[in-house]
Amino acid sequence: MASVLGRQVCLYMNKQRIYKVLAVILVVGLLASGSVLGFVFGYSRGINSQQAMWRSGEWGKLNDALYHIENFYINESDREQLLEGALRGLVDSLEDPYSSYLNAEEMEEMEISSGGSYSGIGVEVTMEDNRITILAPFRGSPAEDAGLMPGDKIVEVDGRNLEGMNLDDAIKYIRGEAGTELTLGIIREGRANIFHVTLTRAEIHRSSVEYQMLTNDIGYLNLTRFADGSTEEFAQAVTDLRSQGMDGLILDLRGNPGGYLDVAINIARQVVPEGLIVYTKDRDGERTSEFRSNLRERGYPMVLLVDELSASASEILAGALKDSDGAVLVGANTYGKGTIQRYYELGDGSVVKLTMSRFYTPNGLRIDGNGVAPDYEVELEAAARLPHLPFLGTIEPGDDKLNVVQLQMMLEALDYYQGEATGYYDEATVAAVRAFQNANNLSASGLVDRQTTERLNQRWETYSRDADTQLAKARELIQDLIRQEN
Numbered sequence: 316m317a318s319v320l321g322r323q324v325c326l327y328m329n330k331q332r333i334y335k336v337l338a339v340i341l342v343v344g345l346l347a348s349g350s351v352l353g354f355v356f357g358y359s360r361g362i363n364s365q366q367a368m369w370r371s372g373e374w375g376k377l378n379d380a381l382y383h384i385e386n387f388y389i390n391e392s393d394r395e396q397l398l399e400g401a402l403r404g405l406v407d408s409l410e411d412p413y414s415s416y417l418n419a420e421e422m423e424e425m426e427i428s429s430g431g432s433y434s435g436i437g438v439e440v441t442m443e444d445n446r447i448t449i450l451a452p453f454r455g456s457p458a459e460d461a462g463l464m465p466g467d468k469i470v471e472v473d474g475r476n477l478e479g480m481n482l483d484d485a486i487k488y489i490r491g492e493a494g495t496e497l498t499l500g501i502i503r504e505g506r507a508n509i510f511h512v513t514l515t516r517a518e519i520h521r522s523s524v525e526y527q528m529l530t531n532d533i534g535y536l537n538l539t540r541f542a543d544g545s546t547e548e549f550a551q552a553v554t555d556l557r558s559q560g561m562d563g564l565i566l567d568l569r570g571n572p573g574g575y576l577d578v579a580i581n582i583a584r585q586v587v588p589e590g591l592i593v594y595t596k597d598r599d600g601e602r603t604s605e606f607r608s609n610l611r612e613r614g615y616p617m618v619l620l621v622d623e624l625s626a627s628a629s630e631i632l633a634g635a636l637k638d639s640d641g642a643v644l645v646g647a648n649t650y651g652k653g654t655i656q657r658y659y660e661l662g663d664g665s666v667v668k669l670t671m672s673r674f675y676t677p678n679g680l681r682i683d684g685n686g687v688a689p690d691y692e693v694e695l696e697a698a699a700r701l702p703h704l705p706f707l708g709t710i711e712p713g714d715d716k717l718n719v720v721q722l723q724m725m726l727e728a729l730d731y732y733q734g735e736a737t738g739y740y741d742e743a744t745v746a747a748v749r750a751f752q753n754a755n756n757l758s759a760s761g762l763v764d765r766q767t768t769e770r771l772n773q774r775w776e777t778y779s780r781d782a783d784t785q786l787a788k789a790r791e792l793i794q795d796l797i798r799q800e801n
Contacts, residue, residue, distance in 0.1 A: 471500025541574025
């Protein structure tokens with residue numbers, strides 16, 4: 316079991332349309348709260364004299380309330396539940412979405428989920444407007460197979476209303492043992508009513524690094540999160556790319572919600588020129604810690620891709636590379652999440668998680684609330700980010716299914732469909748499917764069968780690559796940098 320105790324982690328955030336996110340990115344199924352950058356995992360123990368005095372002072376009425384409930388309340392009460400409710404109420408009163416109380420069981424689940432595999436539905440989520448909001452489903456996960464999409468809001472789990480619930484509390488209803496089913500109530504932009512989808516939880520295994528050579532001399536590395544093992548995966552990927560002739564690297568942090576701070580720092584030390592990487596300040600504005608790089612020679616130029624979903628640990632790396640002139644930044648302003656939380660142990664395995672400092676870039680930019688601006692701002696069409704269309708069975712006329720919305724969005728982007736993405740497989744959508752089938756040497760049945768789905772996904776692979784205007788700009792810039800160095 317990988318322990319997160321004593322480690323710092325970074326949280327994430329965002330701010331746009333269906334990709335909005337408001338707080339901690341958790342991986343439901345998940346990488347729960349432990350895998351997101353922004354926390355400082357440390358412990359404080361013991362009770363000082365002031366705390367002891369409070370027991371007999373202002374807090375005496377809590378003891379009085381407990382006495383009255385246990386002795387006079389009409390139903391049986393459980394002291395442990397009462398205490399836990401009081402603790403949650405204390406932290407919730409701070410009105411800070413990043414501060415929370417976790418009991419011993421929740422803390423244990425968080426430690427387990429911080430490893431490389433976990434059981435759940437395979438999505439990254441955050442809190443937006445008091446609703447659990449999906450950032451992205453993992454490829455091949457139960458969530459992707461069920462047709463869940465970025466921006467979907469999970470408002471129910473097995474009939475339980477999650478709205479207004481603390482993120483750490485809500486997450487435990489979504490996670491669970493592999494092989495067990497759950498039914499989610501989903502709100503999706505463009506649909507008037509809540510719809511429901513049933514999934515089966517599974518073991519989720521996910522690497523944080525994907526890489527390839529784009530040309531004979533341009534390497535591409537997509538870092539999806541700063542997790543256990545990412546430092547080694549990153550180093551190995553760069554080594555492999557250089558052995559294949561890489562002269563310049565495009566590092567893609569788009570959609571990266573963050574992760575462990577120590578991982579972010581260790582990766583930064585592989586690419587950020589010698590000097591300051593990041594520093595922190597407490598509530599009094601005092602600098603509390605700083606992290607530095609000793610890298611004298613990297614050996615290749617870099618372009619960094621960022622967007623409104625690049626958060627926390629991603630922003631630390633982006634800010635350090637920008638301020639040190641270690642890379643050219645392309646894309647959109649990053650999310651702007653730069654607070655740190657510390658876990659304080661309460662003696663029985665439970666903890667309170669409290670926000671206690673903020674991150675700053677080497678040049679003094681406060682990441683929280685600001686984010687990091689790219690050197691070249693390039694818009695990206697939202698449809699270009701859609702994942703492959705999952706095959707959940709043949710789609711027939713009259714169907715009102717979760718994946719019909721995505722089908723309509725894909726067909727519209729490919730110029731086969733004109734209209735709104737309603738989720739209803741109407742005559743206009745059938746006509747668009749027939750047109751696609753005719754153009755791709757398929758039987759024009761109007762049914763979206765497995766063969767049609769596979770061909771559509773093949774076309775989508777090409778479209779999304781060609782429509783990636785941010786990557787295109789990055790390729791242009793890195794090619795220029797390679798020429799300059801040669």
